[in-house]
Amino acid sequence: MAGKPVLHYFNARGRMECIRWLLAAAGVEFEEKFIQSPEDLEKLKKDGNLMFDQVPMVEIDGMKLAQTRAILNYIATKYDLYGKDMKERALIDMYSEGILDLTEMIGQLVLCPPDQREAKTALAKDRTKNRYLPAFEKVLKSHGQDYLVGNRLTRVDIHLLEVLLYVEEFDASLLTPFPLLKAFKSRISSLPNVKKFLQPGSQRKPPMDAKQIQEARKAFKIQ
């Protein structure tokens, strides 16, 4: 059980990508077992490997962990990326939750029915520009340090970098008014483990387009 964590998910970002990012940033090698057919998913369920019948699932240290946040919390704790005390962890959790909310809002756009996409995209841009990015720019300004919490790398720095890259994919001009966030993005991107994950050939996943999503939905009968 001292082997590499094994990640069970589709070959896509979805709810596993933030876990991939965190493991990579921690310098932890991991193995992936992609779910490629409904039978693959059904077997995981039948074998009792998925509490709540849901993925992502990560096999780590003898556990079969489901639920993205539970997995992230465990990895962050194990690899000392979760702050030095209770109060730092509270800030990390608060910031992480905001980031996960925005990540989901952006990530859902590609799943969105066409008649809703324009309105949802406008909302996502508004929230990015007027709520989330200002909040984090303000954190960086308030303490003038290189990392969001405790002046050292924690999970929330990784989560924020990930979402900034999605924002950039989405509409690069959204980052323009936020110089401290742009500097943060460069800084965290330059960390050795992160730099490696950003290189082609890493286990990072590309965005899917609407057609690929549609095909996956048919294959897995997701509504």
Place this chain on the structure above:
Amino acid sequence: MAGKPVLHYFNARGRMECIRWLLAAAGVEFEEKFIQSPEDLEKLKKDGNLMFDQVPMVEIDGMKLVQTRAILNYIATKYDLYGKDMKERALIDMYTEGILDLTEMIGQLVLCPPDQREAKTALAKDRTKNRYLPAFEKVLKSHGQDYLVGNRLTRVDVHLLELLLYVEELDASLLTPFPLLKAFKSRISSLPNVKKFLHPGSQRKPPLDAKQIEEARKVFKF
């Protein structure tokens, strides 16, 4: 700052109720400042009290914490309701996330447009009966202990009790096939702090009906 936590939210369950439950179960007295008008909410925002401009917000130990999970995690850690080690916490988190998902699914039904309510209610009942309750019945069966993790009270026991009460409100017959969960519900309900919270006059909030939600929607434009 060593005073009581102060909770800022509407006078309703919503995303604050699980926090009220956890504080109550921990025996922690708290104060509530209800948001009763759009101006109340606007003032909280303008004064910079809400990171991400959202409630719930809890003032505790000099912090103004937002995000339900961040608040719950802090309270659970502070009051030693979060397991004895990393692995217990992982189980607690996994179970908690499942419970929060189902709590939200049930809680959203009252917000649901009428044309969708029947289908969403059917889905919520199916998930309750075929996914979530079996999963927790199985946990209790697998170790035969009184609590879900580590054989002592943790946050997840409080969250599960809260959820079972909502399931009962939704459709009491859903609990019938799950004897261990029913026994769990009785057991946790009998703990002194929990029993007190279940009594009338506590800070526990009743369900809102669709009309009350509609009125709140008009006032707050959500």
